[in-house]
Amino acid sequence: MESTVRTFAIPNELCRRAGIAATWHSINNLGIFPSQSVNPSIPDRPSPYGPSEASVFNVRQDILLFEPILRKLVNESNGIFLNLQILTSGNVANLKQELLKVSHQYRSVIRACLENLQDEVARVDEHTSENMKNYITIFYSIECIWHLCEILFIENIPGSIVLPHLLEWVRFHFPKYERQATIYLNSDIDNIELDPDYWKTVIGCLLQGRVEVVRALLTLHSSANSPVFKLFDQTLKSMPIYNVYSGTSVTEFNLRWKHWLVDTQSKIDAKSFVSESHLNLMMKLAVGEELAWNQVQAQCEAWYELLASWLFFTEPTVKTFELGQFARRCIGRMGVRDHLRHLDQILLAALEADIFQVIKEIQHMSENGWFVSHLTDLLFHAGVLDTLDGTNEDLVAGRLRESFLIDYGVLMSSHHSLWQLGLSYLDHCPSDGLHVIQLLLQKLPLGTEVRVQKIVREALKRDLHPVAQSVCKVQGINCLRRGKMGNALSWALKSQDGYFTSYLADRFLRKYTTEGKLLCPDLLENLGSAMLSCDRLTFLSKYFEFHKVYALKDFKEAANIIISLMSSKLTPKYFWITLLTDALPLLESDEIVFSSNDTFMLLHCLEEKSKLPELQDKISLIRIAAARNLARALTTEAQAA
Amino acid sequence: MSHSVNTTFISDKTSKIRWKTDPFNDSNVFITGSWDDENNNLKLWEFQENKDDTDTYPFILKSCAFQGDVTELQFVDLDSFVVSSSYGSVYLMRITSNEKELIDIEACINWNKIHNFSENEVAPCTSLSCYKNDIVTCGEDGRINLLTSQHQNIVYSNNNADSCCINCVTFLKFNEVLTGNNRGLLKIWDFRQNQSSLCNSFILGQDQIAVTCVAVHPSQQHILVTGDEEGSITVWDLRKNTFPVNLLTVHTESISEIMFHPDHPDHLFSCSTAGEIWHWLSSSPATNTHTKLLNLQETDHNPWYISDNVKNKLEVFNLMPKLHFPINSLDLSRDRVLCGCDNEAIYLISNVNIN
Numbered sequence: 001m002e003s004t005v006r007t008f009a010i011p012n013e014l015c016r017r018a019g020i021a022a023t024w025h026s027i028n029n030l031g032i033f034p035s036q037s038v039n040p041s042i043p044d045r046p047s048p049y050g051p052s053e054a055s056v057f058n059v060r061q062d063i064l065l066f067e068p069i070l071r072k073l074v075n076e077s078n079g080i081f082l083n084l085q086i087l088t089s090g091n092v093a094n095l096k097q098e099l100l101k102v103s104h105q106y107r108s109v110i111r112a113c114l115e116n117l118q119d120e121v122a123r124v125d126e127h128t129s130e131n132m133k134n135y136i137t138i139f140y141s142i143e144c145i146w147h148l149c150e151i152l153f154i155e156n157i158p159g160s161i162v163l164p165h166l167l168e169w170v171r172f173h174f175p176k177y178e179r180q181a182t183i184y185l186n187s188d189i190d191n192i193e194l195d196p197d198y199w200k201t202v203i204g205c206l207l208q209g210r211v212e213v214v215r216a217l218l219t220l221h222s223s224a225n226s227p228v229f230k231l232f233d234q235t236l237k238s239m240p241i242y243n244v245y246s247g248t249s250v251t252e253f254n255l256r257w258k259h260w261l262v263d264t265q266s267k268i269d270a271k272s273f274v275s276e277s278h279l280n281l282m283m284k285l286a287v288g289e290e291l292a293w294n295q296v297q298a299q300c301e302a303w304y305e306l307l308a309s310w311l312f313f314t315e316p317t318v319k320t321f322e323l324g325q326f327a328r329r330c331i332g333r334m335g336v337r338d339h340l341r342h343l344d345q346i347l348l349a350a351l352e353a354d355i356f357q358v359i360k361e362i363q364h365m366s367e368n369g370w371f372v373s374h375l376t377d378l379l380f381h382a383g384v385l386d387t388l389d390g391t392n393e394d395l396v397a398g399r400l401r402e403s404f405l406i407d408y409g410v411l412m413s414s415h416h417s418l419w420q421l422g423l424s425y426l427d428h429c430p431s432d433g434l435h436v437i438q439l440l441l442q443k444l445p446l447g448t449e450v451r452v453q454k455i456v457r458e459a460l461k462r463d464l465h466p467v468a469q470s471v472c473k474v475q476g477i478n479c480l481r482r483g484k485m486g487n488a489l490s491w492a493l494k495s496q497d498g499y500f501t502s503y504l505a506d507r508f509l510r511k512y513t514t515e516g517k518l519l520c521p522d523l524l525e526n527l528g529s530a531m532l533s534c535d536r537l538t539f540l541s542k543y544f545e546f547h548k549v550y551a552l553k554d555f556k557e558a559a560n561i562i563i564s565l566m567s568s569k570l571t572p573k574y575f576w577i578t579l580l581t582d583a584l585p586l587l588e589s590d591e592i593v594f595s596s597n598d599t600f601m602l603l604h605c606l607e608e609k610s611k612l613p614e615l616q617d618k619i620s621l622i623r624i625a626a627a628r629n630l631a632r633a634l635t636t637e638a639q640a641a
Numbered sequence: 642m643s644h645s646v647n648t649t650f651i652s653d654k655t656s657k658i659r660w661k662t663d664p665f666n667d668s669n670v671f672i673t674g675s676w677d678d679e680n681n682n683l684k685l686w687e688f689q690e691n692k693d694d695t696d697t698y699p700f701i702l703k704s705c706a707f708q709g710d711v712t713e714l715q716f717v718d719l720d721s722f723v724v725s726s727s728y729g730s731v732y733l734m735r736i737t738s739n740e741k742e743l744i745d746i747e748a749c750i751n752w753n754k755i756h757n758f759s760e761n762e763v764a765p766c767t768s769l770s771c772y773k774n775d776i777v778t779c780g781e782d783g784r785i786n787l788l789t790s791q792h793q794n795i796v797y798s799n800n801n802a803d804s805c806c807i808n809c810v811t812f813l814k815f816n817e818v819l820t821g822n823n824r825g826l827l828k829i830w831d832f833r834q835n836q837s838s839l840c841n842s843f844i845l846g847q848d849q850i851a852v853t854c855v856a857v858h859p860s861q862q863h864i865l866v867t868g869d870e871e872g873s874i875t876v877w878d879l880r881k882n883t884f885p886v887n888l889l890t891v892h893t894e895s896i897s898e899i900m901f902h903p904d905h906p907d908h909l910f911s912c913s914t915a916g917e918i919w920h921w922l923s924s925s926p927a928t929n930t931h932t933k934l935l936n937l938q939e940t941d942h943n944p945w946y947i948s949d950n951v952k953n954k955l956e957v958f959n960l961m962p963k964l965h966f967p968i969n970s971l972d973l974s975r976d977r978v979l980c981g982c983d984n985e986a987i988y989l990i991s992n993v994n995i996n
Contacts, residue, residue: 072650075985082965417654417678420966420983448710448727448765449781449806449823451677453851453870454967457894457914482758486783486804490824493849520804526826526844 010057018049025058026443028414032057065368066415069120070135073113074412077374078421080105085428088381096156099382103150106374110143141343142371144173145362148350149375152320153384158244160319163311167209170308174301177204181213184220192220199278203296206282207309211236214282231272232279235264239286242316250317257316261287288314293333303327303334304347324352355384359400373408373425376401402429406436413440423458434462441467446475456494469495476500486520498534505536506572509543513578518544539570546582559586559593566605576609580622587625592632599630644976646961647697647989653678655981657714659722660974661685661736668974670702673981674711674724676969681707683714683724685736685746688989697989702744703736713769717790721749723776729756729763731778733790750793756780772812779807779820787832797832809855813862813879821845821852821867829879845869845885856899859906868896872913891957892917897969905995910978912971916964918980920993922956960990 010020014034021035033056036049065074084102092098114136121132151157151165171178180201184192192198198217205213215233218224240256242248248256265287267273273280284292293310300306307330311318318326327348331337340348342361349357359379362372379385385397405425413422423440426433441459446452452475459468476491485507492501512518524544531541546561562583565571571579583602586593594602603626610619656676660668669688675681688699709728716722721735733750755778756764764782775796776788783803787796805822812818816833817840825845845852851870858864863879872892875885892913902908909921966983973979978990 068652071652071985075652076650079965079984424965447677448712449767449808450710450712450765453895454914482762482764484758484782484804484806487781487806487823490805490849522826522828522842523804523824526824526849528844528847528849530849 008059012055012057014049014052014054015057022059026414026445027410027440028060028063030059032059063368063411063415064135064138064366065370065412066418067135069116069132070113071418072116073109073139074370074418075421076109076112077106077370078424080109081374081377082424084378084381096154096382099378100150100154100156103146103154103378106378107143107146107150110139110146114139114143138365138367141346142362142365142367144343145346145350145358146371146375147172148347149358149379152323152350152353153355153379154382157320159250160321161242161244161250161317162320162323163242163308163316163318166308166323167312170305171208171210174208174305177201177208178210178213181205181210181217185216189220191222193222200299202278203282203285204299206285207296207300207305207312209241209309209312211239211241228273228276228279231267232276232283235267235283236286254317286313297333300334303330303336303344304351306330306334307351321353324348327351355379355387363404368411369404369408373404376404377428398430402431402433405429406432409433410436410440413444416445419444420454420458427462434464437462438464438467442470446471446478449475469497473497473500476504480504486523489520489523493530493533496533501534502536505534505540508540509536509572509575513574518547535570536572539565539568539572539575542568543579550582555586555589555591555593559583559598562586563594563598563601567601573612576605576612577614577618580606580609580615581618584622584625587622587629592629592636594629594633596630596633596637599626599633602626603630644960644990644992644994647991648986649699649989650986651684652985653682653684654983654985655969655987656711657724657970658979658981658987659714659716659970659972660977660979661722662716662719662974664719667977671699671972671979672714672722673987674707674714676710676712676727681710683707683711683734683746685744697991699987699989703746705746710765712765712767715769715771717771717774717776721790723769723771723790725766725769725778727765729754729766729780729782731755731766731769731776731786731788733776750790752778752786752788752793752795755786755788755795755798756782756784758782767807768809770811770818772815775812775815777810777812777818779803779810781806783807783822785810785818785820785830799830802830803828808851808853809867811855811857813857813865819855819865821855823851824849825852825869827852827867843884845875851895853895853897854899856901856909859901859903861906866899866901866909868892868899868911870895872896872915874899874909874911889955891919894967897967898971900971900973902973902995904975908995910960910971910973912968912980914967914969916966916968916982918960918968918971918978918988918990920958920960920978922958922994958994960993961988 010032012034018034018036020032022030022032025031034054036047064070080102087098117132117136117139121129121136124132147169151162151169155165157165180197184201189195202214202217205217215236218229218233221229223229238260240253240260242253264283268280268283268287273283281292281295285296297306300309307327310330311326315326331340331348336344346358346361349361359372359376362375365371380397380401385400406429409422409425411422412425413419423437426437441455441464444455446455452471456468456471459471472491472495476488476495479488479491485504489501489504492504508519518524521544524541525548527541531538542561542565546558546565549561550558562579565579606619606622606626609615651673653673653675654677655673657674659672661670661672662668669690671686673684673686682704684704685702686699687702688697690697707726709726712725712727714722714724721733723731723733725731731752732748734746734748736744736746738744754763756766758764764780766778766780769776769778774790776790778786778788779802783805784798784800785802785807786798789796803820803822805824807820807822809821810818813829817829817831819827819829821827825848826842827845828842829840831840845867852867853870854868856866865877865879867875867877869875872890872894874889874891874896876887878886892911892915894913894915896911896913899909899911902910907923910919911921912918960978964982964984968980968982971978971980976991976993976995978993979987981987
C-alpha cells in the first residue's frame with residue numbers, strides 16, 4: 001500500500017518547543033496537549049517551559065458521512081439493514097429473491113443520494129460544490145460496483161447467461177447515447193444525418209445492444225427507404241438475441257446465431273452495404289470484425305462498456321465464470337492495462353469472481369466504511385462469502401462481516417446524534433457486539449434527562465444492567481453537584497446503588513440536624529417500596545412520617561414511630577440528639593402517649609447514648625421528662641389493669 | 642379507504658413536530674424541531690398535495706439554527722409559536738412573510754435561561770403548555786414559570802414546585818396547571834391564589850414510574866390521560882383523582898407523546914420510544930354520537946372510562962409498522978398525522994380513519 005500517512009500541524013508554540021502527547025477524549029476525539037517526556041532517571045528540576053499558557057487541542061477525524069446531505073443515506077440504509085437482519089433471522093421461503101430486493105433498495109438509496117448531491121451542486125458555492133462533486137464521484141463508483149456485484153453474486157441468473165444483465169448495467173451507467181436517441185426520436189428534424197452526433201449515437205446504441213433503438217433511429221434518416229437501409233434493417237431484425245424465457249436451448253440459439261453470422265458475412269462480402277459506409281461499419285461490428293471494432297472502441301468510455309458490447313456481438317451466451325478472461329482481453333484492447341483506476345481494479349476483481357479482492361479494495365474507498373459494511377453484510381447473507389471459509393484460516397466470513405460492522409457502528413456512535421444508529425449495527429455482531437456496546441454506552445456524553453433516559457433504556461434493552469446502573473449513578477452525581485437533592489436521590493434509587501442512596505439519605509438527615517428542615521417532602525412522601533432500598537433511607541422515610549403525623553397532631557402515632565425508630569438500631573449516631581429532643585414534647589404532652597414500656601425503652605436508649613457530648617446539656621431534661629411520663633403511665637396502666 | 646404513509650429523511654432527529662394550523666383549509670405547513678445534535682435547528686416545511694400522485698414530498702421553507710435541543714413546541718395562534726430549549730430558554734417566535742413572499746421565522750420574545758440550577762448553570766426546560774396568552778413552562782430544575790405572550794416579564798415563578806425533574810405540564814383550566822415528574826407524581830397548581838398553592842397531588846402508581854406525557858380531553862376538561870415510562874396509558878377523572886379510572890398497558894416502552902384528536906375526542910393517538918404509533922378508537926355503542934360525548938350528564942358513558950367489561954370496545958390501530966427507533970412526537974390535523982422519529986425521518990400519514 002502506498003503511503004497514506006498525512007501530517008497535521010498543531011499551531012502552538014509550546015507544543016512546538018516541548019513536544020506533544022495525546023489521549024483519547026471520546027470515540028472520535030483526540031485531545032492533544034504539549035507534553036515533555038519524563039522518566040524516573042531524570043532529576044527533578046524546574047521546567048524550562050513554565051510559566052506558560054498551555055492549550056489542549058481537540059482533534060477529530062472529519063467524517064464524510066456526517067454531512068447532512070449524506071445522513072439521509074446513512075439513516076435510510078440503516079432501515080434497510082435492520083430489515084435485512086430481521087428477514088434473515090426468520091425462515092423466508094424465497095430468500096434469494098428477497099435479498100435481491102434488498103440490494104435494489106440499497107441501490108435506489110444510493111441513487112437518491114446521488115440525485116440530491118447533483119441538485120446540491122447547482123445550489124451551493126464553489127468550495128462546497130467541489131466537495132459535492134467528490135462525493136458524487138465516490139457514490140457513483142459505489143453504485144457501479146454494487147450493481148455489478150448484484151448481478152454477479154446475488155442475482156440468480158438462469159443458466160448463468162449473464163449478458164443481458166451486463167448490458168443493462170452498462171446502459172445504466174452510460175446513458176449518454178440513449179438520452180441522445182430519445183431526443184432525436186422525439187424531435188422532428190429533417191436531414192438528421194447532418195447532425196454531427198447522429199451516427200455516433202446510432203453506433204453507440206448498437207454497441208449497447210439496443211437493436212430496436214438503432215432501427216428506429218435509422219428510419220429518421222432521409223434515405224431510410226433506400227434498398228441498402230431496408231436490407232440493413234432486415235438483417236438487424238433477423239439477428240437472434242438470446243432470451244432465457246424464449247424456450248430455445250443454448251445450442252439451438254448458437255446454431256441460429258452462427259447461421260446469421262455466415263449469412264451476414266456473405267452480405268458484407270457481396271458489398272451490399274458499401275454505399276453507406278456507416279451501415280457497412282455497423283454490420284462489420286455485428287459480425288465481430290476486429291478492424292471495425294478497433295475503429296469504434298474509442299467511442300467506449302471505459303473498458304467495461306466495451307466488454308459488454310464486445311460480448312454481445314461475439315459471445316452472447318457467455319457464462320458468469322468466463323467473464324474474467326474477456327475482461328482482461330478488453331482491458332488489453334483498450335490499452336489501459338497500466339493505468340487502471342481503483343474502480344477498474346475492483347470491477348475486474350468482481351468479474352474474475354474474486355470476492356475477497358473486491359472487499360479488500362472497497363475498504364479503501366473513502367466513504368468511511370459505509371459501502372464495505374453494507375455490501376459485505378448482504379453478500380454474507382447471500383451465502384457468497386462461504387467460499388472464503390476454509391480457504392484461509394484467519395478469514396471467516398462471519399468474522400469478516402462483524403469486523404466491518406463493528407468499525408462502522410463505532411464510527412457512527414462517535415457522532416453526537418447518530419449513536420442510536422451505531423448501536424443498531426453493533427447489535428448484529430454476534431461475538432463482540434455486546435461488549436463494544438457495553439463500553440460505548442458508558443462513554444456517551446450525558447445531557448438532558450431525556451437523553452439519559454434513552455441511554456439507560458438502550459442499556460436495559462440489552463440486559464446490560466450494570467451499565468444502566470452506572471449511567472444512572474453518574475446522572476445522580478450530576479444532580480447532586482447541581483444541588484438537586486431530590487433528583488439525585490431518584491437517580492440513586494434507579495441505579496440501585498445502596499451506598500450512594502445511603503450517602504444521600506445521610507445528607508438529608510444532616511441537613512435537618514443543622515437547619516431543622518427536611519428537604520424534598522414531596523419525594524419523601526411518595527417513596528413507596530423504594531424506602532427499603534437501604535437502612536438510612538428507611539430511617540429517613542420513617543422519620544419523615546413522624547413529622548407528618550406530628551403535624552397532624554396524632555401524637556400517639558408519632559410516639560409509636562419514635563419508639564420504633566429508637567429500637568430499630570438504624571439511627572445514625574449524630575441523629576440521636578434530634579430524636580431524643582423530638583421525644584421531649586411528647587413525653588410532656590397532656591395525653592399520655594408513651595406507655596411505661598415505651599418509656600423504659602427510651603430511657604434505655606438514653607443511657608446507652610449518654611456519653612454523646614452534644615447530649616450533655618439535654619440529658620437531665622429528658623431524664624426528668626421521661627421520669628414524669630413513666631410515673632403517669634404506670635399509674636394509668638395500673639388503674640386500667 | 643386506507644391510510645397512506647409518506648417518509649421523508651431530513652438529516653435531523655426530530656424532537657417535536659407540529660402542524661401550523663389553517664382554520665379554513667387542510668393544513669400543509671408544519672414545523673419540526675431537532676434534538677441531540679451539535680447544531681440543532683427549527684425547520685418550517687411545506688408540501689404540495691397531488692391528487693394523482695400519492696407521494697408527497699415536503700420541502701423546507703425556512704430553516705433556522707436553534708441553541709440546544711428543542712424540547713417542546715406549541716402554536717399560540719396561527720403564526721406564532723412558543724418553543725423551549727434544553728438550555729433553559731423559551732422563545733416566542735413568529736412566522737412572517739414579507740412582500741417578496743420570503744418566509745422567515747423571527748423571535749418576538751426571548752425568555753432567557755428562565756430554568757436554571759444556579760446562576761451559572763442552565764437547566765433544560767422540559768415542557769410547556771399554552772392557554773390563550775398564558776404559557777406555563779417546567780424544567781429539570783423542578784421549577785414552573787408562568788409567562789404571557791404579551792410581555793417579557795415572568796408573571797409568576799415557583800422555584801420549588803418539585804424536588805425532582807418535571808417531565809410534563811398542561812393547563813387544566815385558565816388558572817390550573819398539572820405537572821408530572823419523573824417519580825410518577827402528579828401535582829395540580831392553582832395560580833389564582835396568591836402564593837400559587839398546590840391544590841392536589843396524586844401518584845401514578847405504586848412503582849414510582851416516571852410520567853412522560855399528558856393530555857387533557859378537548860371537551861371534557863376533567864378527563865386526563867397520562868403516558869408513562871413503562872408504556873402504560875392511564876385515564877384519570879380529576880373529579881375523583883386519587884386513583885385512575887382506567888389503565889391500559891399497551892406500548893412496550895416509554896410513551897413519548899399522547900394526543901386526543903381535537904375535533905374527534907373519541908380518537909386518541911400515542912407514540913412510543915419503541916417506534917410504535919397507535920390510533921385508539923373508542924366505539925362503545927352507547928356513545929356512537931358525538932353529541933352524547935359532549936353532554937356532561939352522560940359522562941358515565943364516556944368511552945375513556947370504560948371498565949373491564951367493555952374494554953374490548955376499544956379498538957387500536959397500528960398506523961405504521963414498528964420502527965427501529967423511538968418516535969418522539971406526533972401531531973394531528975383532521976385526517977392527517979405527522980410523526981418524527983430518531984431515525985431522522987418524518988412520516989406523514991394521510992387518510993387516517995376519523996369519522
